[in-house]
Amino acid sequence: MSAPLSAVPFSLRRGEGAAALLIWNLRLLAGPLWLLSFLIVIVLSLFCNPSLMGAVDAAYWGERFVALLSLLLLPPLALLEAGGIGEGLLSKKQRHETVFVCRWLISAAWLAVLTALFYGGAALMGADFELPLIPGVFMTGLALGSVALLAAILLGGLSGGYIVVFAWYLLDWMTKGKWTGQLYLFSMSDGTWNTDKLWLLVLALLCLAVSAWLLPRLIKKRAF
Amino acid sequence: MPGQGGGEPPMSFLTLLRKEMGMLGRNRVLYLFLAVIFVFYWTNYATEESWSEGKAPAPPVEITEKALAMDGETGDGGGSQGVPPMPVYGFQKATDPEFLAERYLSMLKNDLQRGWMEQRIIFGAFSGKRKLSQSDREHMKESMSRLQEVVKEPSAYTGIEVLQMAADLDSHLGGWTSYMRDGVSFMEPIETFEDAMNMYAASLDEYEKRVADNGIYAGMARLFSDYMGLTAGLFPVFLGAFMMGRDRSSGMMELVSSRSIKAWRYVGARYLAHAIIISFLYLLLAAVGAWQTSGALEEAGTFGDALPIFLSYTSGWLLPTILVTLAFGLLISMAVGNGIIAIPLQIVWWFISALPLIGDYRFFKLFLRFNTGAEQETFYRYENAIIANRIFYVLLAVAMVAAAVMIWERKRSSGKGAKIGFGFRRRQAGRLVKNGSEG
Structure with missing residues (x-):
């Protein structure tokens, strides 16, 4: 049963303010892909046998698989406005940059929840790890997703975003970071925690900034 | 009835194909x-390590005790500054039954002691660990007693027989354990110059056989x-999964749905255009590979010799993979109305196919691993399995495209065209427009 309207703040009912923005975008984003990402975390937790998991194994599952969940969450943000609704969106009072950053933050928060869920569950089931895996895997995922998002915006399609990011992923897998230096994705699986993960975070934030600046301009260009 | 609208005669398949290829x-x-x-070609194939597989092996250089002393090394290869001991002449794959049996015994003792073993999961796609059951322990103990027999009387066994004992244990344990064939490669040190010469002679013999069969370029093409x-x-799945989404994102879906065009013609032309162009790119890369390989291995023949071999291997080995990967993306995006769903599924299939590096060509292997330019005899042993696998994948691609065509037609006929490809439902679109409606 829905709450009486009087219980909802007036600004929210009118769709104003940060809370309204968050709620509307949360409703928009929390769809089948969020559910799928949640189910994948459950399946991974069942398959990886956490009771026998040490730090390196935990990092392996996190960096190689959990981090990939960001690719279900972030790149689709590039095409939410596809289909000729650009004129409508750009006439709104709220700047589209703000809306976009809000969506990115919501998706990033869900990624953080998924990562924490995976490691929290693993620890409960007996996994033994000390490395700060949750922030490390979260930053890895954020970088992968944000790069794919920016590439998808630039190339006007999700396929471009996925190609770029999987090229990076496979190259790191096969050459152990020989070509990517500090942006190596799997450093924790090698048993080391260093500041390299912060470079991935910086890259993610850079991609966010460029995407937020670029997307409204591209929508405008396509609309008019 | 859908498909009856539009006054113009429908485009021929070839015209449509040409237009799709032009657009792509x-x-x-x-x-x-x-x-x-x-980039992958450059960083993985076009390397000195690859070229060395197509060149004659270099004979070992005898290292005298005097030279060893000057280098600060010992006959055991012990480094002077805490470097782990290295044999002077390197390592070779172990074939000695006693050596192999001792290694397996050590692994089994270790597994029994800790109570778990390494076992890859989901057709070997992902590494994993499993606790030992009572039955596992019994099988392991039984294998240990057989291996102890080998240690007692090694001359009565061959290295292959010991490997088979381990492989038998692997099947009792459910497969994909460290005991599977090539699950672990045991290397033994080459201690003497004579042993190094024997190994060199065996490598040279294999190389000369390849030369006699004109097999150098074939090995490199593999x-x-x-x-x-x-x-x-x-x-290719990233292109396949979103190839039909273009109609939706450009707002053309309703128009396409109302045209009198047959589904197989419309979907088939788009799929074929992608398949032709992507295959062409790989064949182009094969030509570059042939050119570069012939430059690096001049003694094996000219570019003219290498090119047909690279092109035929690429056609037979890679194109079925391309066809299925594209078709899989197309089919899943058609079936669930969202191309993104194809990606995690494809990743799982990819991991299932990625290992082992050589010797497994069962029908669930999407792409075939043969991670060496040598071992021609091994290739001949698996040749039939490889051919069967490739034929299966061509047929699978046809079946997948046919299924995708049927789904497209059904969705068009039922008025659900907007759900084809990467599309959002109306409710979501409504939310989008309402989103941030502070304006």
Whole structure:
């Protein structure tokens, strides 16, 4: 049963303010892909046998698989406005940059929840790890997703975003970071925690900034 | 009835195919795709390590005790500054039954002591660990007693027999354990110059057989196909999964749905255009590979000798993978109405196919690994399995495209055209427009 309207703040009912923005975008984003990402975390937790998991194994599952969940969450943000609704969106009072950053933050928060869920569950089931895996895997995922998002915006399609990011992923897998230096994705699986993960975070934030600046301009260009 | 609208006669299949190819040729993503597969070619295949597989092995240089003393090394290869001991002449794959049995015994003792073993999961796609059951322990103990017999009387056994004992144990344990064939490679040190010469003679013999059979370029083409198969089994899905989404994002779906065009013609032309162009890119890369390989291995023949071999291996080995990967993306995007869903599924299939590096060509292997330019005899042993696998994948691609065509037609006929490809439902679109409606 829905709450009486009087219980909802007036600004929210009118769709104003940060809370309204968050709620509307949360409703928009929390769809089948969020559910799928949640189910994948459950399946991974069942398959990886956490009771026998040490730090390196935990990092392996996190960096190689959990981090990939960001690719279900972030790149689709590039095409939410596809289909000729650009004129409508750009006439709104709220700047589209703000809306976009809000969506990115919501998706990033869900990624953080998924990562924490995976490691929290693993620890409960007996996994033994000390490395700060949750922030490390979260930053890895954020970088992968944000790069794919920016590439998808630039190339006007999700396929471009996925190609770029999987090229990076496979190259790191096969050459152990020989070509990517500090942006190596799997450093924790090698048993080391260093500041390299912060470079991935910086890259993610850079991609966010460029995407937020670029997307409204591209929508405008396509609309008019 | 859908498909009856439109006054113009429908385009012929070839015209449509040509138009689709032209449109794809102007797509920046295609050039990105080309750049990515070229990077993989450059970083994995076009390396000194690859070229060395097509060259005659170098004879070992005898190292005298005097030279060893000057280098500060010992006959055991012990380094002077805490470097782990290294044999003077390197390592070779172990074939001595006693050596192999001792190694397996040590592994079994270790597994029994800690109570768990390494076992890859989901058709070997992912590494994993499993606790030992009572039955596992019994099988392990039984294998240990057989291996102890080998240690007692090694001359009564061959190295192959010991490997088979381990492989038998692997099947009792459910497969994909460290005891499977090639699950672990045991290397034994080459201690003497005579042993090094024996190994050199065996390598030279294998190399000369390849030369006599004109098999150098064939081996290199297999290595090329092995590396490029890793890309062919993944990247085309990103094009396949979103190829039909273009109609939706450009707002053309309703128009397409009302045209009198047959589904197989419309979907088939788009699929075929993608398949032709992507296959062409791989064949182009095969030509580059042939050119570069012939430059690096001049003694094996000219570019003219290498080119047909590279092209035929690429056609037979890689193109079925490309066809299925594209068709899989198309089919899943048609079936669930969202191309993104194809990606995690494809990743799982990719991992299932990525290992082992040689010798497993069962029907669930999307791409075929043969991670060496040598071992021609091994290739001949698996040749039939490889051919059967490739034929199966061509047929699978046809079946997948046919299924995708049927789904497209059904969705068009039922008025659910808007759900084809990467599309949002109306409710979501409504939310989008309402989103941030503070304006």
